[in-house]
Amino acid sequence: MSLNKTGKAAVRREPLTDTQLLMTITICIFFAMYAIAMLTLGGGFLRPQQVFDLLNDNAALIIVACGLTVVMIGGGIDISVGGVIGLTVMSCVMYLNNGGNIATAALMAIGIGLAFGLLHGFLVSYLEIQPFIVTLAGMFFARGATTMISVNPQKVTHEGFKALMKSKIEIPWLGYTAKNGNLIPARMEIGVIIALCCVLLIFLILKNVRHGRNLYAVGGNQQSALMLGINVKRIRFLSYVTSGLLSGIAGFVFMMHTGAGNATNAAGAEMNAIASSIIGGTLLTGGVGNAIGTFFGVLTLTTIKKIVVTSGLKDPWWQSITTGAMLCFFILLQSVVLSRRGKKRSADAAKS
Amino acid sequence: MRKAGKASWKTGGIGQLMIPLIAVGLLILFNLIRDPSFFSIHTTPGNSGGIVLTGNLISIINGASELAVLAMGMTLVTAACGGQDISVGAAAAIAGSVFVRVLKTPDVITGGTMILAFASCCVVAMLFGAFNGTLVAVFRIQPMIATLILYTCGRSIAYWINGGATPTVSSPIINAIGSYIPGVPIPTPIFIVLAVGILLALVFRFTNLRLYTQSVGINQGAAKLNGINSTMIKLLSFIILGLCVATAGCIGVSRLSLINHETLLLDVEMDAILAVAIGGNSLGGGKFRISGSILGAYIIQMLTITLYAMKVPSTNVKAYKAIVIILLVVMGSPVVKKKIADFWKHLRGSHPASVGKEAA
Amino acid sequence: MQEETVLSMRGICKEFPGVKALQNVDFTLRRGEIHALMGENGAGKSTLIKVLTGVYTKDAGHIQMEGTEGEANIRSPQDAQNIGISTVYQEITLCPNLTVAENMFIGREAGLLTHRKEYEKKAEQLLKNLNIPARARQELSSCSLAVQQMVAIARAVDMNCKVLILDEPTSSLDEKEVQMLFSLMRDLRSRGVGIIFVTHFLEQVYEVCDRITVLRNGELVGEYIIQDLPQVQLVAKMMGKELDETIEIDASGKKNTPTGETVYEAENLSSSEAKPFNFKISRGEVNGFTGLLGSGRSESVRAIFGADRVTGGKVRMNGKQVRISRPIDAMKNGIGYLPEDRKRDGIIADLSVRDNIILALQVMKGFFHPMSRSEMEKFADEYIHTLNIKTASKDTPVGSLSGGNQQKVILARWLLTHPEYLILDEPTRGIDIGTKLEIQRLVLKLAEENVSVTFISSEIEEMLRTCSRLIVMRDRKIVGELTGDELSQTNIMKTIAGGEKQ
Known part of the structure; x- marks a missing residue:
């Protein structure tokens, strides 16, 4: 077709990939939204603590959203994550209250998540069962098992863990001066550090580790990936294991934030995580997305909720209605952007 | 090719119903061994006079009504779009709210208000169906993502329609729909499912809905080149699902004579998708069998009732359900089927003689 | 002979439910040869290739590879790759969402990390060497299909494979690209690679191949040195009967004489993919659109059928103006369309x-x-x-x-x-010779029954046999129309290449 292209090759910067484009859009919208909130609503939005609050409240969501991003890039879905968080929290709380220690509890959280991940991965990739059904069953099982442990809410009584919950990282230079003249430093929970580490780690794995790149190939075109010599089954298996593992970690982080086990813990976390991933530019069809985008997806999703509350729409239904409206906006935006790009590309190909 | 070569030579015919039928058989067998009186049907005096039938069998068939209706619509959407609508529970809550809202407007509920209420609830549900359908068919968004929007905010919209309350409606007509028509010993929802089923069967008989839906689901491009308007077919499937949602919402409201946006048909979307899958339909779209999905709905309900009968607390039912689901889908998995077939071959020690001559 | 053998397959059997796809097939590939694997559709070529590459597991038989002790155990494409068997398929088997460089190196890296920079450099070098118009960091989906195919070949070339399988690689390439591919194949042959070449184009086989193995109905017919097997005999071996039916059709070919009455007429018809063009066809006429791949021949007939978005122009059926903007309109006006990609x-x-x-x-x-x-x-x-x-x-x-x-x-x-007017876009592509002839005969029979037919094919002789008028396209424009005595292979070639200059 076109040989004339090669000449320019060396100097030309490559156009953004779909992943980069969608992520950039989200990040821009997030900052624009936040800036508008600062200007019009002022108050809390002017303080850095607002960002830290968002992070503190949603550390667990960030972690599971990363897990979902991994699964979705591979072309799958995992709707068990909320249930696994609930089960992890409940088991760990009961264990701690019955005289367990923190390190073992953490291992237990990871173990539970990993067990779910391994089972999902095996059923989906080696027995070729539809991921939606497998992880749906996983969710049912986790929720049912949670109520088997305890139907009533359980509070952590373990002293060491309570201390761990209370310990926060203080950043004085991002603080503000209260009315009485005291400096109140910005506070960040330990869970946020864990969450940020997860985001960074997943981002790097997807970018630079062989299995990460293979995952994009599997999500982009499974049959091709197989022909290219990629062990598709193992890669898909690993994606579910990752998601399960991250759910376990998220469970522990969730417990560090709330300090209580409850049958309805993290209810709907899976859909929030999926929504965050989508807003962050992950496509459910697979092959597109990354962890940084997802991170901003979570921030965008939770910021809008905060804005709704702050701006005086006090009725209980407004939060989720605006969330829905925003989701709709992002989904349509992606659809339009991608289809326009598709058209432009085929036109380019025709020209050459 | 690989799809056709491996899977489709088996689908079609009664083969698709094998797994659900085996599941029904096993459940019946299990219950008979556990407690032979499980299936006994009693006659008891009903609330509204007359004698009504009760028993586990009746509560299974009655209790699965909403699910069966939704599963029918879900099968169509799955077949045409290759994805599922996860907003049916939320949409049913909206439909139910509209139903109650219209019913509450006049002082006395007459047959006329009932029809008006049901009609407006259908219209609203179809509009929301059309919204989902537009996102899927026109904007080419995957169904699960598109319906995630309504899933997120649907129950809040229902709450908003009710003005932040959970209103009750009481009327003999509502009772008649939700439980028994005076003088008829069988619960009314069973008749509603029957009516919806017959209606759908008539639609399949007198239109090309099945052929069009399957064509669009299997190969949209080819369907388009044969003059099929795939956008319309997908939209239509969502609108039909909307009607099913309205029906299910009204049954749900009538049972309790109240609308609770939080709990009405909670998690029913998961069960409906499950019913479609258990019925042997591919969640990737294409060929479908409505009867399989209906069977799937009854299997789910039978399982629930069995667990209740075994004194499993209702909050724990989900865990057992999960185990049975996994067992079912593992049995239905092509990989496992192949392994079992190989094992049989190995046992018999010889290859069965092949019949066809035609090369692939 | 034995020491040169790089791959030998003995007694391969493969059965699908109801179908014996391969029965006791032998195949031998020697170092530094291009070996054509021929057979009609359903003869078992694809199955044999897929057994060799581990996509299917064989039911019986032995495979031996040079450099591998004893029986080669190939259970997945990865196994095949590891022992030096690379494959380029007809359909692009690369990932559209990755870059060109990643597509060339993914699935064959060792270690935990990917070395992106290094791979990009290597890929750039390789693309340059093989003269492929793509950039290493470009997303694959932004390349044309032909370029994607070449990237796949570049990948295989770089793997230093001992056996390279090319499964119908030329179907989506134009003449120039085919020649580039052939020179690449000859280059690889001289380096000692054994190449298995699967194609339906007989001329191409005689142009580059050294040896031919013919399969029929899942059984081995024989292995021949190319000089010993004239084209006619090859066809006979593939079909399992001596035939001169091709000649028979040739004789009846020019018979379709249109009655003169115009059935379909388009004036300045254009679509989102096709530039405005004029076209008409008479009752009982067989005409053809020809031109290189991408010349706009398929796009034009798609516009006639309303398969793409129609953007302008007037259409008349039997003299009456009609509006055809969707396939259903065309169908209702008596037009049928058999698409290019089955x-x-x-x-x-x-x-x-x-x-x-x-x-x-x-x-x-x-x-x-x-x-x-x-x-x-x-x-x-x-x-x-x-x-x-x-x-x-x-x-x-x-x-x-x-x-x-x-x-x-x-x-x-x-x-x-x-239909009154039937459009057949590449009806004979990728199908066996027997069926090809059947379809050609059918076209002529339809014309006798007063159906107008537009016939598109990549094989010019086929069009010469069936069409009484040829429309030649280049760069999405109609550049010539040939009828009667003008219809000859050289004339067409000239017109395609730019005949108006002479």
């Missing part, structure tokens, strides 16, 4: 042969007028019989039929609508 646009794989046959007619009857079961059965039986479609039953999913039979099902679908 798998993507033609068959509805999971539906039965019966449903596939009646589909178009059913759609024309309308959503609210379904045919009765007995009517469907009757139509299906009729066309399965007339077109000699080989299928186990009417209920068999069409996807499990061989390529040629699938094509016949689509033909049946359109014949059933009794």
Whole structure:
């Protein structure tokens, strides 16, 4: 077709990939939204603590959203994550209250998540069962098992863990001066550090580790990936294991934030995580997305909720209605952007 | 090719119903061994006079009504779009709210208000169906993502329609729909499912809905080149699902004579998708069998009732359900089927003689 | 001989439910040769290749590779790659969402980390060496199909494979690209690579190959040195009978004489993919669109059928102006269209042969007028019989039929609508010679029955045999129209290449 292209090759910067484009859009919208909130609503939005609050409240969501991003890039879905968080929290709380220690509890959280991940991965990739059904069953099982442990809410009584919950990282230079003249430093929970580490780690794995790149190939075109010599089954298996593992970690982080086990813990976390991933530019069809985008997806999703509350729409239904409206906006935006790009590309190909 | 070569030579015919039928058989067998009186049907005096039938069998068939209706619509959407609508529970809550809202407007509920209420609830549900359908068919968004929007905010919209309350409606007509028509010993929802089923069967008989839906689901491009308007077919499937949602919402409201946006048909979307899958339909779209999905709905309900009968607390039912689901889908998995077939071959020690001559 | 052998397959058997795809097939590949694997569709070529590459597991037989002790155990494409077997398939088997460089190196890296920079540098070098117009960091989906194919070959080349399998690599390439590919193949041969070349283009086989192995109905017919097997005999071996039917068609070829009455006429017709063009066809005429790949021939006929978005122009059917903006409009005006890509646009794989046959007619009857079961059965039986479609039953999913039979099902679908004007875009592509001849004969028969046919093919002789008028396209424009005595291979070539200059 076109040989004339090669000449320019060396100097030309490559156009953004779909992943980069969608992520950039989200990040821009997030900052624009936040800036508008600062200007019009002022108050809390002017303080850095607002960002830290968002992070503190949603550390667990960030972690599971990363897990979902991994699964979705591979072309799958995992709707068990909320249930696994609930089960992890409940088991760990009961264990701690019955005289367990923190390190073992953490291992237990990871173990539970990993067990779910391994089972999902095996059923989906080696027995070729539809991921939606497998992880749906996983969710049912986790929720049912949670109520088997305890139907009533359980509070952590373990002293060491309570201390761990209370310990926060203080950043004085991002603080503000209260009315009485005291400096109140910005506070960040330990869970946020864990969450940020997860985001960074997943981002790097997807970018630079062989299995990460293979995952994009599997999500982009499974049959091709197989022909290219990629062990598709193992890669898909690993994606579910990752998601399960991250759910376990998220469970522990969730417990560090709330300090209580409850049958309805993290209810709907899976859909929030999926929504965050989508807003962050992950496509459910697979092959597109990354962890940084997802991170901003979570921030965008939770910021809008905060804005709704702050701006005086006090009725209980407004939060989720605006969330829905925003989701709709992002989904349509992606659809339009991608289809326009598709058209432009085929036109380019025709020209050459 | 690989799809056709491996899977489709088996689908079609009664083969698709094998797994659900085996599941029904096993459940019946299990219950008979556990407690032979499980299936006994009693006659008891009903609330509204007359004698009504009760028993586990009746509560299974009655209790699965909403699910069966939704599963029918879900099968169509799955077949045409290759994805599922996860907003049916939320949409049913909206439909139910509209139903109650219209019913509450006049002082006395007459047959006329009932029809008006049901009609407006259908219209609203179809509009929301059309919204989902537009996102899927026109904007080419995957169904699960598109319906995630309504899933997120649907129950809040229902709450908003009710003005932040959970209103009750009481009327003999509502009772008649939700439980028994005076003088008829069988619960009314069973008749509603029957009516919806017959209606759908008539639609399949007198239109090309099945052929069009399957064509669009299997190969949209080819369907388009044969003059099929795939956008319309997908939209239509969502609108039909909307009607099913309205029906299910009204049954749900009538049972309790109240609308609770939080709990009405909670998690029913998961069960409906499950019913479609258990019925042997591919969640990737294409060929479908409505009867399989209906069977799937009854299997789910039978399982629930069995667990209740075994004194499993209702909050724990989900865990057992999960185990049975996994067992079912593992049995239905092509990989496992192949392994079992190989094992049989190995046992018999010889290859069965092949019949066809035609090369692939 | 024995020491040169790089790959030997002995007694390979493979069975699918109801089908013996391979029965006791032997195949030998020597170092530094280009070996054509020939056979009609359904002969078992693809199956043999897929057994060799680990996509299918064989039921019986032995495979030995040079450099591998004893039996080569190939259970996945990865195993095949590891022992030095690389494959380039007809369909692009790369990932569209990755960069060109990643596509060239993914799946064969060792270690935990990817070395992106290094790979990009290597890829850039390789693309340059092989003269492929792509950039290493470009997303693959932004390359044309031909370039994607070449990237796949570059990948295989870089793997220092001992055996390179090219499964119909030339189907989507134009003449210039085919020549580039051939020089690449010769280059690899001189480096000692054994190449298995699967193609339907006989001329290409005689142009580059050293040896031919012929399969038929899943059985080995024989292995021949190219000089010992003239083209006619090759065809005979593939079909299993001596035939001079090609000549027979040649003689009857020019017979279709149009009655002069115009059936279809387009004036300045354009679509989102095709530039404005004028075109008309008379009753009982067979005409052809020719030109290189990408010249706009398929796009033009798609515009006639309303398959792409029509953007302008006037259309007249039998002198009356009509509006054709969607396929259904065209169908209602008596136009039928057999698409270029059978798998993507033609068959509805999971539906039965019966449903596939009646589909178009059913759609024309309308959503609210379904045919009765007995009517469907009757139509299906009729066309399965007339077109000699080989299928186990009417209920068999069409996807499990061989390529040629699938094509016949689509033909049946359109014949059933009794079109006045039938467009056949590459009806003979990728199908066996027997069926090709059947289709050519059918076209001529249709013309005798006063149906107008537009016939598009990449093989010029085929068009010469069937068409009485050829429209030549280049760069999305009609550059010439040849009739009568002007119809000759050289004339067409000249016109395609830029005849107006002379």
